Amino acid sequence: xxxxxxxxxxxxxxxxxxxxxxxxxxxxxxxxxxxxxxxxxxxxxxxxxxxxxxxxxxxxxxxxxxxxxxxxxxxxxxxxxxxxxxxxxxxxxxxxxxxxxxxxxxxxxxxxxxxxxxxxxxxxxxxxxxxxxxxxxxxxxxxxxxxxxxxxxxxxxxxxxxxxxxxxxxxxxxxxxxxxxxxxxxxxxxxxxxxxxxxxxxxxxxxxxxxxxxxxxxxxxxxxxxxxxxxxxxxxxxxxxxxxxxxxxxxxxxxxxxxxxxxxxxxxxxxxxxxxxxxxxxxxxxxxxxxxxxxxxxxxxxxxxxxxxxxxxxxxxxxxxxxxxxxxxxxxxxxxxxxxxxxxxxxxxxxxxxxxxxxxxxxxxxxxxxxxxxxxxxxxxxxxxxxxxxxxxxxxxxxxxxxxxxxxxxxxxxxxxxxxxxxxxxxxxxxxxxxxxxxxxxxxxxxxxxxxxxxxxxxxxxxxxxxxxxxxxxxxxxxxxxxxxxxxxxxxxxxxxxxxxxxxxxxxxxxxxxxxxxxxxxxxxxxxxxxxxxxxxxxxxxxxxxxxxxxxxxxxxxxxxxxxxxxxxxxxxxxxxxxxxxxxxxxxxxxxxxxxxxxxxxxxxxxxxxxxxxxxxxxxxxxxxxxxxxxxxxxxxxxxxxxxxxxxxxxxxxxxxxxxxxxxxxxxxxxxxxxxxxxxxxxxxxxxxxxxxxxxxxxxxxxxxxxxxxxxxxxxxxxxxxxxxxxxxxxxxxxxxxxxxxxxxxxxxxxxxxxxxxxxxxxxxxxxxxxxxxxxxxxxxxxxxxxxxxxxxxxxxxxxxxxxxxxxxxxxxxxxxxxxxxxxxxxxxxxxxxxxxxxxxxxxxxxxxxxxxxxxxxxxxxxxxxxxxxx
RNA sequence: GCGGGCGUGGCGGAAGUGGUAGACGCAGCGGACUUAAAAUCCGCUUCUGGCAACAGAGUGCCGGUUCGAUCCCGGCCGCCCGCACCA
Numbered sequence: 001x002x003x004x005x006x007x008x009x010x011x012x013x014x015x016x017x018x019x020x021x022x023x024x025x026x027x028x029x030x031x032x033x034x035x036x037x038x039x040x041x042x043x044x045x046x047x048x049x050x051x052x053x054x055x056x057x058x059x060x061x062x063x064x065x066x067x068x069x070x071x072x073x074x075x076x077x078x079x080x081x082x083x084x085x086x087x088x089x090x091x092x093x094x095x096x097x098x099x100x101x102x103x104x105x106x107x108x109x110x111x112x113x114x115x116x117x118x119x120x121x122x123x124x125x126x127x128x129x130x131x132x133x134x135x136x137x138x139x140x141x142x143x144x145x146x147x148x149x150x151x152x153x154x155x156x157x158x159x160x161x162x163x164x165x166x167x168x169x170x171x172x173x174x175x176x177x178x179x180x181x182x183x184x185x186x187x188x189x190x191x192x193x194x195x196x197x198x199x200x201x202x203x204x205x206x207x208x209x210x211x212x213x214x215x216x217x218x219x220x221x222x223x224x225x226x227x228x229x230x231x232x233x234x235x236x237x238x239x240x241x242x243x244x245x246x247x248x249x250x251x252x253x254x255x256x257x258x259x260x261x262x263x264x265x266x267x268x269x270x271x272x273x274x275x276x277x278x279x280x281x282x283x284x285x286x287x288x289x290x291x292x293x294x295x296x297x298x299x300x301x302x303x304x305x306x307x308x309x310x311x312x313x314x315x316x317x318x319x320x321x322x323x324x325x326x327x328x329x330x331x332x333x334x335x336x337x338x339x340x341x342x343x344x345x346x347x348x349x350x351x352x353x354x355x356x357x358x359x360x361x362x363x364x365x366x367x368x369x370x371x372x373x374x375x376x377x378x379x380x381x382x383x384x385x386x387x388x389x390x391x392x393x394x395x396x397x398x399x400x401x402x403x404x405x406x407x408x409x410x411x412x413x414x415x416x417x418x419x420x421x422x423x424x425x426x427x428x429x430x431x432x433x434x435x436x437x438x439x440x441x442x443x444x445x446x447x448x449x450x451x452x453x454x455x456x457x458x459x460x461x462x463x464x465x466x467x468x469x470x471x472x473x474x475x476x477x478x479x480x481x482x483x484x485x486x487x488x489x490x491x492x493x494x495x496x497x498x499x500x501x502x503x504x505x506x507x508x509x510x511x512x513x514x515x516x517x518x519x520x521x522x523x524x525x526x527x528x529x530x531x532x533x534x535x536x537x538x539x540x541x542x543x544x545x546x547x548x549x550x551x552x553x554x555x556x557x558x559x560x561x562x563x564x565x566x567x568x569x570x571x572x573x574x575x576x577x578x579x580x581x582x583x584x585x586x587x588x589x590x591x592x593x594x595x596x597x598x599x600x601x602x603x604x605x606x607x608x609x610x611x612x613x614x615x616x617x618x619x620x621x622x623x624x625x626x627x628x629x630x631x632x633x634x635x636x637x638x639x640x641x642x643x644x645x646x647x648x649x650x651x652x653x654x655x656x657x658x659x660x661x662x663x664x665x666x667x668x669x670x671x672x673x674x675x676x677x678x679x680x681x682x683x684x685x686x687x688x689x690x691x692x693x694x695x696x697x698x699x700x701x702x703x704x705x706x707x708x709x710x711x712x713x714x715x716x717x718x719x720x721x722x723x724x725x726x727x728x729x730x731x732x733x734x735x736x737x738x739x740x741x742x743x744x745x746x747x748x749x750x751x752x753x754x755x756x757x758x759x760x761x762x763x764x765x766x767x768x769x770x771x772x773x774x775x776x777x778x779x780x781x782x783x784x785x786x787x788x789x790x791x792x793x794x795x796x797x798x799x800x801x802x803x804x805x806x807x808x809x810x811x812x813x814x815x816x817x818x819x820x821x822x823x824x825x826x827x828x829x830x831x832x833x834x835x836x837x838x839x840x841x842x843x844x845x846x847x848x849x850x851x852x853x854x855x856x857x858x859x860x861x862x863x864x865x866x867x868x869x870x871x
Numbered sequence: 872g873c874g875g876g877c878g879u880g881g882c883g884g885a886a887g888u889g890g891u892a893g894a895c896g897c898a899g900c901g902g903a904c905u906u907a908a909a910a911u912c913c914g915c916u917u918c919u920g921g922c923a924a925c926a927g928a929g930u931g932c933c934g935g936u937u938c939g940a941u942c943c944c945g946g947c948c949g950c951c952c953g954c955a956c957c958a
Contacts (some may be wrong), residue, residue, distance in 0.1 A: 060958050100958065173956075184956040232875055236953070239874050313954050316872040345872085349955090364872085439955095446956065516958070554952060557875080590877095591951085667896065669883055674951070676883065680897055687910095688896090694911090736884070740895035747895090750912095815891035820939040822891055846925085860938060866890045870938045 020693035020781065022657030029780045029793075030133055038795045039080075039135045041091050043529045043540040052088035053544050054080040055524055057552030057560075058095045061121040061143070062102060065128045067592035067665070067677055068553070070649045074662045074774075075589055075671050075735070076551045077134045081773040082730050083549075084135070085799035091544055093140035093527040094129065096122050099150075099516045101184065103450045107482045114450040115478070118145055128650050133658045133776050135795070140530045144519035149526065150452035151473025152535040153518065158455055158466045159574035165211045168464065171443055172284065172348075174309050175203035180485035182447045185311040202284075202306045207445040208454055208512060212566045216241055216437045218580075219565055228585035230672075233557045240558050242438025244268050247422050248352065249431035251279060251329035254337055258290040263329060263340065266351030266436050270425065271417030272358040274406040275379035277369055279329050280322060280343035282353040288342045291325035298323055298342065305344045312347065320345050320368050332430035333407060343368065349440050363396040370394075379406045380414060442563065444515040449480055449488040451513025459500035459507040468501050474509070487511055520560055521567035524550075524582055536576050550583040554672075557588060587733055590674040592665075594645040597631050599624060605631060606646070647677050659775035660686040666774055667739035688743070689778050692771070695749065696764050696782045703761045706787050710758035718748040719763045720806040726770045727799070735774070742771055761786070769800055816841040817868040818850040826867075834861050841867045 033039065045051050056076035059069055080092040096118075103114035122143060129136070142149050160166050174183040178196035182205070187194045212219075220241045223234045246268035253261050263279060281287045283305030292299035301323035308315055320343070327340040338356075345364060346355055359369035360378040369376055378392050380401040387404050403409040403417040412420055425431030445454065453474040455467040467474055477495045480488040489495060489511040500507035524547050528540035552560075561583070568582040597605040611625045622631035652661050664685035668675045710716055722745040729738035749763045765786055772779030772794045779794045809830060814837065816824040824844040828837055838859050841847060851871055858870035 057958095062958090097958070102957085182956070185954095186957045188956095230876095236875050240954085242874095310956080311954080313872080316954085318872090320872090442955080448956090515956070517955095520958085553958095554876085555958085556953095558953060559955065560958085664896095667883090673877075673884090678883080678897075681883075684897055691911090734885095737895085740885070743895050813891080817891080817939070820890095820937090825891065849925095858938065860890090862890050865887095866939085868890080868938055 020690055020778065022659065022689070022777065025781045026131070026133060026658055026777045029777045030130065032780070032793065033135070033795055036793065036796070038793065039084075039090075039092060039137045040139065041089055041137065043537070045089050045543050049089040050087060051544060052083045052090045052549070053524075053547045054083065054090055054092045054549050055527070055547045055551070056094075057550075057556065058097050058520070058523060059125065060097045060100060060102070061118055061125055063121040063124060065125050065649050067594075067647055067649055069129075070132065070661060071589055071592055071665050071671070071675070072551060072553070073129065073132060073134055074665055075587070075733075076549075077132075077136075077662075077776075078666065078730065078735060078773040079549050079551070080135050081776060081795065082799065084795070085773075085797065087798060090135075091140075091527070092134075092136055093530075094134075094136045094138065095141050095523060095527065095530075096125075096143035096145075097516065097520050097523075098122065098143035098145040099451045099513075099519055101448070101450070104448060104482070107450075111482075113478070113480075115145065118143070118450075128653075131650075131653050131658060132662070135776070140527050142526065142530050144452070144516070144523065145450070147473045147475050148531075149523075150514075150519070151475075152526070152532075153452050153514070153522070154455040154467070154472050154474055155469065156522065156535050156571065156574070156576070157514075157518075158469070159576070160210065160570050161456075161466055163570065163574045165214065165570050165573070167209045167211060167441070168206055169209045169441070169443075170204050171207050171209075172202045172310055173205050173207075173447075175201045177201060181487070185309070188309045188311065188314075191307055191309060191314075199307050200309050202308075202310060205445070205447075207443050208456075208510075210442040210444055210518075210566070210570075212442045212563070213437060213439055215566055215569050216243070216439045218569065219439075219562065222565075222580055226581060226584075226586070229583075230586065230588055233554075233561070233586060233588060236557050237562055240439065240562065242436075244436050244438070246270065246434065246436055247418075247425060247431050248434050249273070249332060249356065249425060251332065251338075251356070253340075254328040254330055257287070257327055258293070260286060260290060263287055263354050264352045265354045265356050266434070267356060268436075269358065269361060269418070270421035270431070270433075271403060271406075271409060271412075271414055272361045272379050273331070273333060273356070273421055274403075274409065275358040275360050275377045276331060276338055276356045277359055277375040277377065278339050278341050278357040280341045280346050280355050280357055280368075282346040282348040283342055283344065284348045285342075285346075285353045287325070287327065287340060287354070291327060291340075291342065295326065298325055301342055305342070308344065315347070316345065318344060320364065320371065322368060322372060324372075332425060332428065339374075341372075350438060351436055359396065360392045361396050361398055363398070366392065366394075366396040377405060379403060379409075380417075442515075442517075442566070444518055445512040446515055447487040447490070447511075448513055449476065449482075451516060452519060453489070454510045454512050454514060456510040457498055457500060457507050458510065459503060459505065461505060462500055462502045462507075465501050465507070471501070489513070517560060517563050518567075521563045522571065524564070525568075525571065525577065536571075538576075538578075541577055545577065545579055546582050546584045549585040549587065551587045551589060554588040554590070561586070587672070589671050590669075592677055593674055594647060594677045597622060597645070599629065599631060652682060656682060656686045657689065657777070659689050659778045663688065663739065663775050666735040668736065670736055671733060688746070689775060692746065692767065692775075692778060692782060695746065696768070696785055699760055699764055700785060702757060703764075703786075704757040706761065706765075706790075708758045708761070710762040711756040713752070713755050713759040715748065715752040715755040715759040715763055717806050718745060718752075719759070719766050720802040722748075722770060723766060723800050723802040724807055727802075730773065738770075739774065742767065742774075745770075766800060769794055769797060812864050814841070814864070815866045816844060816847055817866060818847060819870060820868060821850070823847045823850045837861060837867060841869065 054076055056072045080090050084090045098118050103118050106112050106117045107114050174188050176183050176193035176196055176198055178198035183193055188200050191200055193200055223238055247270040248264050248266055250262045250264050283302045288302055292302045322341040322343040325340050328337045357365040359366040359376040361380055376392055381387055381390055381404045382401045400414045403412045409417045409420050422433040455474045457465045459465055477492055484491045496509040496511050498507055498509045525536045525541050528544040529537040564582050571577040597610050599605050609625055610622050610631050624631055664682045722741055725741045726738045768779045768782035783794045811827050811829050813825055813827050815822055824846045826840050854871040856869050856871055860868040
């Protein structure tokens with residue numbers, strides 16, 4: 001069609017140009033992959049197999065997939081398809097993180113049962129994911145709300161119990177006194193319950209706790225072994241675990257209160273003890289409780305702190321406030337007396353729940369001291385400062401310096417002064433040097449229905465009794481009433497009444513369920529043998545774990561990943577696994593964002609309600625569809641239902657096809673950065689899918705048979721350079737670069753219309769194969785046109801290798817700079833001597849002009865890059 | 872507040888982590904094809920000055936190291952993620 005303009009061709013030219021019909025092709029290839037079981041692997045791979053486990057963070061079944069899912073699962077699919085082509089046996093499963101609050105909210109708001117709501121959502125989302133053409137092995141699918149899954153989880157919890165990793169402990173929760181429920185932090189808005197509007201109180205509850213702190217040193221040290229994790233994630237985890245060296249210091253009360261005769265503080269700066277001006281305790285500290293019992297003002301302040309909720313972010317951002325209890329403590333070194341304050345920024349859970357304040361060398365202490373008129377005594381002198389007149393104004397001095405005003409520590413640097421202070425404390429029995437961890441044990445109790453029941457029974461005589469193995473799983477009851485306030489398990493008429501397994505007397509079933517982070521802490525192991533009648537089977541997990549490439553959002557950088565690392569150790573300690581780290585490689589993707597739009601009356605608008613145009617000055621304009629009311633184009637921000645700046649992947653796939661959606665989401669930007677979804681970007685991606693199809697189809701009649709040795713040509717160089725560069729880009733997660741290289745390659749193929757047929761066939765075949773991880777359907781379609789008789793699908797072909805002979809260049813372009821400024825470029829043969837290169841550079845007219853007759857003082861040559869002449 | 876990250880044309884970004892800034896895509900402009908439109912194809916497109924050759928400026932802001940800095944160092948500004956009961 002393109003190669004003749006003869007008049008008799010006219011009718012053919014008038015025919016509509018052939019179009020790639022993705023609506024027919026995509027389901028066809030999906031069925032073909034299925035029929036050939038391209039993505040199935042055994043639970044126990046053969047010994048000689050090179051296994052590769054690709055996993056994306058499994059979704060919460062909210063009802064519809066969103067663009068974040070499309071991005072996450074496309075990234076994983078590119079890796080899975082690429083690794084498969086590289087000869088690995090790839091496991092790539094999918095499941096559902098199916099317990100959680102939204103199902104209960106739906107039950108309360110719409111009267112749907114959480115299970116019905118969840119499984120309906122799963123069915124919808126499974127269909128949508130299947131339309132994306134992901135190379136998933138659906139046979140391994142499960143949902144964490146399946147009794148077959150959470151029953152196995154209960155077995156794990158009982159094993160952890162036996163290993164001493166499960167404890168009962170009191171801790172504080174957000175309590176809504178009107179709704180009579182425990183609130184999640186996100187349900188506390190400005191200190192009030194989201195539904196009732198009641199002021200939230202802190203309430204102490206007995207809770208189940210997993211002893212993650214037992215593994216704190218190991219979780220910290222093993223970070224250094226995770227060489228395929230992003231540095232920033234390791235840093236965040238390291239800071240979260242928060243190892244710090246310091247001292248516990250005991251301060252004797254001047255007068256004992258309620259039988260308490262001392263307070264212990266933790267400090268990382270024992271060297272500044274002489275700069276103390278107050279001691280502060282958390283509002284929940286026993287001293288605060290004692291003070292509140294004796295003093296109405298103190299009680300009032302404690303109550304105020306109690307209404308602040310449990311969120312650390314809220315506490316730390318609140319105005320720093322305190323209350324002087326009137327209680328006094330004695331300094332261990334000087335015997336001087338200092339006031340004990342209750343302060344809202346002291347956290348009960350960190351250290352000992354009490355601090356000593358040294359305002360001169362801690363910013364928060366300084367702000368507090370200024371506010372309440374407490375003393376500020378500098379005890380560390382900055383280098384070069386004068387001890388006689390050094391004073392601290394608004395900024396605490398926290399760097400290294402020399403101790404002064406500090407008795408026996410005077411003259412020491414900070415590190416030595418710390419040691420000196422600890423030695424002295426230990427000598428007089430007033431304290432010890434300790435290592436403190438910021439990491440707290442993991443409270444897993446939730447007072448909710450839609451979670452995994454914690455498998456214990458409370459007996460008045462026997463205490464806490466584990467549910468016997470033959471009574472597992474402890475199933476959630478189906479008949480629950482969400483109309484009553486509180487936990488439906490708690491208010492259920494019969495469910496919690498059971499016989500004690502050890503003494504058979506009437507006892508009470510635990511009604512707390514698990515934090516959903518527990519469910520997601522071992523699902524990757526369950527995928528290895530998803531139907532086993534034990535949590536995992538050793539042969540399967542030993543063969544498949546660790547996950548070779550884990551992919552998910554950066555928002556999980558700390559908690560989910562840390563809990564999974566802990567679970568892997570705990571499961572190893574209880575014999576289920578034999579490894580420390582669950583995820584050998586980690587990739588964290590950025591969010592998907594979109595412009596937001598507002599109507600003249602301030603209403604958020606969906607993108608499909610808006611029409612765009614161009615103003616006279618070239619800027620974009622927006623108006624309401626079907627009218628001409630001006631629309632304000634807002635910021636590009638994370639897609640959210642409340643701002644209505646969402647794009648439904650289902651609609652995009654229906655309109656453009658899965659390959660287009662995948663291609664665009666990969667092409668836009670590096671996958672670890674936030675990306676902006678734009679309608680025009682998708683349209684561009686769609687054009688490219690059509691173009692590739694057209695290129696193949698129109699070239700077809702002129703191509704020689706497959707298997708013809710391609711002749712030498714510049715196009716062959718381009719082909720093999722493209723193989724090399726796309727391969728490198730895929731290896732390094734630079735998928736946007738891989739896409740760019742393929743665009744360049746398509747341009748090169750088009751520019752080489754008169755290249756020999758063999759070279760063109762090779763180029764087009766490689767274009768399809770190199771694009772296949774990104775656009776798998778189109779790749780199959782193109783391949784089936786190019787190789788109609790071939791037995792193998794692209795999904796079954798090995799990854800192409802570049803011919804090294806075609807990668808070497810004959811000449812190189814060099815930049816020629818004078819004093820670092822570009823003045824010319826020269827092309828030199830690859831083996832040229834440095835003398836010849838300098839001569840060629842200096843011969844350039846523009847270079848001569850820049851040198852302007854001045855003597856050349858220095859000649860710099862970076863091979864293959866640049867020549868710089870210094871005059 | 873604390874911890875972590877990011878910032879490059881009109882837009883998304885690229886650039887062996889010290890060596891030609893702006894590849895590739897989007898948008899825009901001009902042209903070809905068409906009765907016309909769509910689609911497709913070709914060309915231009917960081918800014919300023921210049922017909923041009925070319926010159927100057929330029930990778931959030933200010934300063935530093937270097938023959939040479941998007942990259943290294945110091946100080947700011949803005950945005951994003953996490954902060955333990957959202958998942």
